[in-house]
Amino acid sequence: MTMSSDRTYDVALEHFRKLLQEQVERSDRIGKQAEWLDYSKLDKLVIGIIGGDGIGPIIAKETKRVLEQALSDRIRSGKVEIREITGLTIENRIRQMKPLPDEILAEIRKCNVLLKGPTTTPEEGSGMPNIESANIAIRKTFDLFANVRPVKIPSQGIDWIFFRENTEGEYVLGGKGLMVTPDVAIDFKVITRPGAERIIRLAFEHARKTGRKKVTVVTKANVIKKTDGLFLETAKDVAKDFPEIKWDGWYVDVFTAKLIDEKRRREFEVVVLPNLYGDIVTDEAAELQGGVGTAGSANIGTSFGMFEAIHGSAPRMITEGRGQFADPLSLMRAAVMLLEHVGMLDESRKLAMALDICGIYDQKAKITGRSDGATASQFGDYVISTLSDPRLDAKWGSYQKN
Numbered sequence: 001m002t003m004s005s006d007r008t009y010d011v012a013l014e015h016f017r018k019l020l021q022e023q024v025e026r027s028d029r030i031g032k033q034a035e036w037l038d039y040s041k042l043d044k045l046v047i048g049i050i051g052g053d054g055i056g057p058i059i060a061k062e063t064k065r066v067l068e069q070a071l072s073d074r075i076r077s078g079k080v081e082i083r084e085i086t087g088l089t090i091e092n093r094i095r096q097m098k099p100l101p102d103e104i105l106a107e108i109r110k111c112n113v114l115l116k117g118p119t120t121t122p123e124e125g126s127g128m129p130n131i132e133s134a135n136i137a138i139r140k141t142f143d144l145f146a147n148v149r150p151v152k153i154p155s156q157g158i159d160w161i162f163f164r165e166n167t168e169g170e171y172v173l174g175g176k177g178l179m180v181t182p183d184v185a186i187d188f189k190v191i192t193r194p195g196a197e198r199i200i201r202l203a204f205e206h207a208r209k210t211g212r213k214k215v216t217v218v219t220k221a222n223v224i225k226k227t228d229g230l231f232l233e234t235a236k237d238v239a240k241d242f243p244e245i246k247w248d249g250w251y252v253d254v255f256t257a258k259l260i261d262e263k264r265r266r267e268f269e270v271v272v273l274p275n276l277y278g279d280i281v282t283d284e285a286a287e288l289q290g291g292v293g294t295a296g297s298a299n300i301g302t303s304f305g306m307f308e309a310i311h312g313s314a315p316r317m318i319t320e321g322r323g324q325f326a327d328p329l330s331l332m333r334a335a336v337m338l339l340e341h342v343g344m345l346d347e348s349r350k351l352a353m354a355l356d357i358c359g360i361y362d363q364k365a366k367i368t369g370r371s372d373g374a375t376a377s378q379f380g381d382y383v384i385s386t387l388s389d390p391r392l393d394a395k396w397g398s399y400q401k402n
């Protein structure tokens, strides 16, 4: 047993006091949030693209080619620029001991939206220095509070869209936990009322805009009473402004089980949930769709957006020499979300159709992650030729009837 002195507690309390202060200030700032940026008012849209680590540069390269095809007219007329940003690698971040080196942040700030390949996040005890995740750093820097993750399996009637809170929960102080004594570790979870409200409202607004009938709120409010309790209470309040939309509350454990219940799971439509549950549940949902390699993700704030795959950098694929067989569908689907977010709806719709054909219906270049499947670059070629086919609409339509 460790005997702790008053000094131990004083240090911990001082640490805690600072954290409390920062969080109350952050909550006040959310309350005074700016208006949403109107991308259609920009003279030129600059899309930054970052390769990242592991399989990142491989899937980013293919996605860039596809995006250049999707936006060829706008690029030619100077309305869109796709700008590559290099250097967001684990080696460079470790060298500078920063999750997001200054010169890269400066380049990101010059863009209006960002398409980002996965970046490696070292874990405690991995032998690498314990720097914060680049993702989390970008999400925090630009206050990208909504992590939107669609999962669709048409043959099973599944069409889900997850709204994961992206800046609070267990993550906001993820790097600021404390070893109180060598035997006692503490981390913190924070939910603020304005932070919960903005993500829940966005989920309900999405349901209203897209004609969906139900929003599901996932917490563990029976056990995590204060933070999840506040999230659920906020949902009850927000729901009053959307009387035409039904809502229900689920605990995350049974919700996770119901996602694999074939009879029940079609009932879910829009799902909103705190950060860590959202992280876990969306990987599960993506796996049902065909693997995490198939799912895209939007990180949205009022004045910036970052679009990425939902998965990590898959270092194992690189060490096993399978990098070229990585699935670029995840990042390409993120590109669809990017186009939709900036209001390029026709381009977004077409790319989505091409990806449905290549990734779900036709699958003429099937990715398996191994040498028995297509390479990322073969898949890229396939998407580009599908996208440039004048019969794209009709082809996609023919699958909807079956």
Ligand code: IPM
Residues within 6 Å of the ligand: 121, 133, 135, 136, 279, 310, 311, 312
């Ligand atoms: C994700 C990832 C990240 C997260 C990691 C890389 C920090 O798992 O985007 O889901 O946990 O948010």
Ligand code: MG
Residues within 6 Å of the ligand: 279, 280, 283, 310, 311
């Ligand atoms: Mg995750």
